[in-house]
Amino acid sequence: MLILAIETSCDDTCVAVVDGSRILANTISSQTAHAHFGGVVPEVAARHHLDLAVPVVEAALAEAGVSLDDVEAIAVTTGPGLIGALLVGVSTAKAIAAPRRLPLIPVNHLQGHVAANFLDPDPLQPPFLCLVASGGHTLLGAVRDRFGHEVLGQTLDDAAGEAFDKVARLLGLGYPGGPALERLAAEGDPEAFELPVAMSREPGLNFSFSGLKTALVYLCRDLGPDGVQERRADLAASFQAAAVGQLVAKLRRALKKGDWEAVALGGGVAANGSLREAVAALCRQQGLRLKLVAPELCTDNAAMIASAARFAPHLPYPDYLSYDAFATGEAPVVA
Ligand SMILES: Nc1ncnc2c1ncn2[C@@H]1O[C@H](COP(=O)(O)OP(=O)(O)OP(=O)(O)O)[C@@H](O)[C@H]1O
Numbered sequence: 001m002l003i004l005a006i007e008t009s010c011d012d013t014c015v016a017v018v019d020g021s022r023i024l025a026n027t028i029s030s031q032t033a034h035a036h037f038g039g040v041v042p043e044v045a046a047r048h049h050l051d052l053a054v055p056v057v058e059a060a061l062a063e064a065g066v067s068l069d070d071v072e073a074i075a076v077t078t079g080p081g082l083i084g085a086l087l088v089g090v091s092t093a094k095a096i097a098a099p100r101r102l103p104l105i106p107v108n109h110l111q112g113h114v115a116a117n118f119l120d121p122d123p124l125q126p127p128f129l130c131l132v133a134s135g136g137h138t139l140l141g142a143v144r145d146r147f148g149h150e151v152l153g154q155t156l157d158d159a160a161g162e163a164f165d166k167v168a169r170l171l172g173l174g175y176p177g178g179p180a181l182e183r184l185a186a187e188g189d190p191e192a193f194e195l196p197v198a199m200s201r202e203p204g205l206n207f208s209f210s211g212l213k214t215a216l217v218y219l220c221r222d223l224g225p226d227g228v229q230e231r232r233a234d235l236a237a238s239f240q241a242a243a244v245g246q247l248v249a250k251l252r253r254a255l256k257k258g259d260w261e262a263v264a265l266g267g268g269v270a271a272n273g274s275l276r277e278a279v280a281a282l283c284r285q286q287g288l289r290l291k292l293v294a295p296e297l298c299t300d301n302a303a304m305i306a307s308a309a310r311f312a313p314h315l316p317y318p319d320y321l322s323y324d325a326f327a328t329g330e331a332p333v334v335a
């Protein structure tokens with residue numbers, strides 16, 4: 001089935017055309033306006049989505065070499081995310097689907113991150129354990145089928161990506177900070193500073209990143225501006241080692257508690273080379289299959305939304321006209 005998918009939950013305007021597990025186009029227009037503010041400004045994001053939605057749909061169709069007449073269903077992220085940004089995507093999806101009487105497929109953004117693993121090349125079949133680490137979430141998901149995932153543990157405060165972004169900002173690296181911090185960390189010593197690997201004594205599968213971020217704030221205060229400048233790479237490397245250390249420790253613990261044969265990653269932090277290497281080493285050690293998708297399928301994209309949509313309920317016209325976006329939690333039940 002040829003699906004056109006729209007993803008506008010944060011600051012990237014994303015449209016994809018996917019046929020089964022095959023990606024025909026995966027177009028992403030990243031908004032640069034937010035760099036000026038050091039983070040995403042929700043109102044600015046929504047306004048940019050309005051400008052970009054139609055041109056990005058046209059670009060994706062052209063890249064895929066298809067027209068709207070070929071499209072059989074429209075998928076869209078309905079939440080969680082920034083409500084104004086989501087509403088632009090949902091309205092665009094309805095406006096394309098309704099006149100053509102096409103079905104609409106609402107998709108949960110986090111299931112999208114999991115479903116990136118169902119795409120070519122080499123789609124992963126459940127069951128598998130999936131670590132999702134992104135800008136707004138960090139969770140361990142038990143993926144037993146392609147329809148959803150059970151949350152086994154999640155962050156109690158900041159998300160891993162949020163911590164990368166905040167520490168990057170502290171080190172003067174700009175926004176988004178994750179990739180820049182990884183590049184700087186490559187030049188530093190991960191053992192230069194001893195930082196807390198949070199939740200290591202807590203027996204559950206939850207995460208916490210706010211203490212690590214605060215430890216960095218105090219460390220930078222003690223070093224002073226010149227000291228921070230001099231030790232930037234060591235600070236980045238030590239932070240990255242502590243953050244990756246916690247993610248891998250919890251993954252190891254979850255593997256011990258279950259009978260898993262395969263592991264997958266999802267979310268923007270899954271693009272981090274140090275995390276990918278550490279998880280690969282763990283899987284080698286335990287004889288487990290590891291699925292790593294390309295970095296551009298880790299950060300927000302619409303191909304992953306189309307992938308989740310293949311296994312989600314299709315709403316026929318006109319049932320979806322009153323369907324709404326949601327900022328947090330689960331999709332509201334529509335009467
Ligand atoms: N190479 C990298 N190393 C570490 N972090 C990274 C890397 N690349 C991206 N990130 C982080 O990933 C996050 C973006 O991921 P993603 O697009 O999945 O988040 P989001 O959609 O904003 O949040 P959510 O999916 O929870 O709604 C940012 O916090 C970014 O800094």
Ligand SMILES: [Mg+2]
Pocket residue numbers: 109113134135267268299300
């Ligand atoms: Mg995301």
